Amino acid sequence: MRRLYGLPRVSAIVELKETKMPKLKTKSGVKKRFKLTATGKVKHGVAGKRHRLISHNAKYIRQNRGTSVLADADVAHIKAWAPYGLK
Template identity: 45%
Template sequence: MPKMKTHSGAKKRFRISGGGKVLRERAGKRHLLEHKPSSRTRRLSMDAVASPADAKKIKKMLAR
């Protein structure tokens, strides 16, 4: 059977932590940043853990 190919869109958006959790970037930090508070933009800079329901699908797309 051939190898599973990694989903190109998923590999650009998600990564797996050392403990096996799926990390994603937070939405809302691409544009219109001038009027958003600095505290909010700093919070949006941090990575978030994907929900367990989505993590299963993401890991499949990343061929893990």
């Protein structure tokens, strides 16, 4: 191999770069639909309250008002989809 005078060898130029783990993406639907409580539970809005409410009786509409806490079986999926937490 021919050496170019005045330039350092290729092995001396190698820089040590710090490797970083890639950032994880948050599912955008999870950001919009879920919130965390202070104790770490996951809150969500109840389903079936967007349209066609005339066909439901008053008890159904009244009981599905507001938000509710997600079941423990589903919390692991939501927290995996939001790796950096929910606001």
